[in-house]
Amino acid sequence: MRVLLVGAGGVGTAVTRIAARRSFFEHIVVADYDLSRAEAAVAALGDGETRFSAARIDASDQAAVTALLTGERCDVLLNATDPRFVMPLFEAALSAGAHYLDMAMSLSRPHPDRPYEECGVKLGDAQFERAGAWEEAGRLALVGVGVEPGLSDVFARYAAERLFDDIEEIGVRDGANLTVDGYDFAPSFSIWTTIEECLNPPVVWEKDRGWFTTAPFSEPEVFDFPEGIGPVECVNVEHEEVLLIPRWVDARRVTFKYGLGDEFIDTLKTLRKLGLDRTEQVALPGGTRVSPRDVVAACLPDPATLGERMHGKTCAGTWVKGTKDGAPREVYLYHVVDNQWSMREYGSQAVVWQTAINPVVALELLATGVWTGSGVRGAEAFDPVPFLDLLTAYGSPWGLREQ
Numbered sequence: 001m002r003v004l005l006v007g008a009g010g011v012g013t014a015v016t017r018i019a020a021r022r023s024f025f026e027h028i029v030v031a032d033y034d035l036s037r038a039e040a041a042v043a044a045l046g047d048g049e050t051r052f053s054a055a056r057i058d059a060s061d062q063a064a065v066t067a068l069l070t071g072e073r074c075d076v077l078l079n080a081t082d083p084r085f086v087m088p089l090f091e092a093a094l095s096a097g098a099h100y101l102d103m104a105m106s107l108s109r110p111h112p113d114r115p116y117e118e119c120g121v122k123l124g125d126a127q128f129e130r131a132g133a134w135e136e137a138g139r140l141a142l143v144g145v146g147v148e149p150g151l152s153d154v155f156a157r158y159a160a161e162r163l164f165d166d167i168e169e170i171g172v173r174d175g176a177n178l179t180v181d182g183y184d185f186a187p188s189f190s191i192w193t194t195i196e197e198c199l200n201p202p203v204v205w206e207k208d209r210g211w212f213t214t215a216p217f218s219e220p221e222v223f224d225f226p227e228g229i230g231p232v233e234c235v236n237v238e239h240e241e242v243l244l245i246p247r248w249v250d251a252r253r254v255t256f257k258y259g260l261g262d263e264f265i266d267t268l269k270t271l272r273k274l275g276l277d278r279t280e281q282v283a284l285p286g287g288t289r290v291s292p293r294d295v296v297a298a299c300l301p302d303p304a305t306l307g308e309r310m311h312g313k314t315c316a317g318t319w320v321k322g323t324k325d326g327a328p329r330e331v332y333l334y335h336v337v338d339n340q341w342s343m344r345e346y347g348s349q350a351v352v353w354q355t356a357i358n359p360v361v362a363l364e365l366l367a368t369g370v371w372t373g374s375g376v377r378g379a380e381a382f383d384p385v386p387f388l389d390l391l392t393a394y395g396s397p398w399g400l401r402e403q
Contacts, residue, residue, distance in 0.1 A: 004098070038054035059088065077093040091130075110213075119213055123243050143376060151398075154380065165324055167322035170251045178313070181311070187300065191303075195277050202242075203238055207246075216237075220234070221235075227399075237257065244379075279293050303349065314354060317335065338350065
């Protein structure tokens, strides 16, 4: 397998460090708009690692990405950029006859009149509209295969197949006790993506209603996370699992809630009030045009550089409520990463490392023919057991807790 990895930020760099320990691929081309970042990611692997090379690419230039895929004879494109670049990369892979993986799906647009009641354009709609073309080409677009979405969706399929006869609710729950020395506000993941998903109307799925929306940060609940993280207040956030899980897993309700904290929520609300969450460019005196959200991102530390200052653990998981053999049951399937461990073992902070390991596992399953298919699919469309077994073989086991 030859892979084009687009994006050499925190997640992309972690992908290279995880993949370098595996033998399933022939070569990975690490491409980024900033060539020095791609070169640094490759150089960090050491002189003895010859299966990686660096290239410069503009992820928004579909033709250039197609040409790079073709020129490098790549079988698959792994997208490690932010969601703005999903569609040009998705279409470039199809044009080049390559498979495609991403960790975040095409962007949503709120309903113009009823944003907190009805869906407008949903996450991933643009990709699913192209499913027929992918099927005709005999190529697979495996969408949302990071940790959330991704591993959380694998957990949902596993629970449906192995743990329950009937499912009332599947609720993805994400929480952490991470702190960063020296910063009052330092997001551990891309602030561009965080603003997008946290300030958009959250989506909920119910079997008798389909998809509908609520207000941002709605329905707060306290969820007790495992391995010493403890109780964290979680709120509704827009996320791909709610758009993916109901397509392949039978449940009466699907939700996503994220542990943000009051200070983080207040900061996001302030950004919205000031218009600093906007992505469209505004004119400055002198004629310069900038995107307010890009300015916010530029003013904050790069999450990939925070590992040495970060302490604590992050947990991603899927809570499931239903019945088994006629008796009520609730479980939480989860994956915890300790930042001290991920920094010591891989030199990557916990959040980006936890995101990165899952597409590498998926690539190995595709390379070995364990997962096969065509069209546009989420991780829950496949057998979950090989994925979870391989995750454990990578040295990062998952857990299951009866609630």
